Amino acid sequence: MSISLLALFLALGSFGAGLLGALTGLGGGLVVVPMMTLLFHIDLRYAIGASLVSVIATSSGAAAAYVREGFTNVRVGIFLEVATTVGALSGAALAGFIPTSALAVLFGLVLLYTAYRSLRAPEEHPTDLPSDPLALRLRLNSTYPTAAGIRAYSVQGVKKGFALMFVAGVLSALLGIGSGIVKVLAMDHTMKLPFKVSTTTSNFMIGVTAAASAGVYLHRGYIEPALAFPVMLGVLAGALLGARILAGAKTLWLRRIFTTVVVVLALEMLYKGLRGGL
């Protein structure tokens, strides 16, 4: 296959990944790496480099739209970014020592977990419990707009959330993904932020986390221009289109399709990883 033809296929595949990722809220980065390695037999390191770049494009490109909704909690974001960036730099340092077969297995497990979470409805939880004293000291508690007007919420489990964010940063660097699922888990499940606040603040953090390890990978030569350019442009175009049509889309069946794709890729990654074929 020529470089031009590969670029065309990568751009089309990345466009689909970005579109489905935006429509389902699971992010496109998750399927870019399996697509590149399983379908096009590209080395995992190049795939991770290209994927991280596309994750940054999606996060920064969508920033204004998220801010306009008025849900992002900037203090929570910045505070947790200390954990995710330290995690990302640690993950990038580790990446050189972990065999690619082990990374493939880890990737498969993360994909399976994502599929499992995506089929469960987000749990409702009270947001007016007494605040974690640490959240008061760090002034993390805030307000968000609801149909019934502005509502205040308080933040729980600050330390555990911070620790989970470190893990999210490590995974982001090791696998070239945004780790949005772990970030939302930390903020929604552990810190008990309202769901909308978790998802928008997660988008705020994903770009920063990915940029920390992308810088390191650029110096290590993981970012190959001939691969990164179609992937970045494809995912970005898909994600922007997805955000536009999101309002009218029937997301339930899309979610099912995307989840099926994720499970198939997960099993394939596990198989290749365990057999050592990647």
Add this chain to the structure above:
Amino acid sequence: MRDRRDEQIELVIGRLLQWGVLAAAIVVVIGGLLLLAQYGHLPANFRQFNSEDAALRSVGGIIRAARSGDSRAIVQLGLVLLIATPAARVALTLGAFIIQRDRLYMLTTTIVLALLLYGLIWGRA
């Protein structure tokens, strides 16, 4: 905790980021088209990892090579611009906390910015 000024600042930052991504994408498109014109016919072989040329692995090297019109370096330049957009976001957020005289978050934001720049400029982890 959250006032209208916070929101205004964030909105401006969000807009700037979108412009940053647009600028990066334009540079990547130009470099990408040149790259395809130059190397597009060659067989693609990315099964084996060969680290990029040293010139394409540092910000300084990329800028130098892009100036001389190297298509691969122009793509990399666009990607560096893109990687810099989250850093710009954090830097602008730092500015917002300075205006608000919020010392705790000036410190926190400075730590995040330092970690990001460390990765991008020195590239060691």
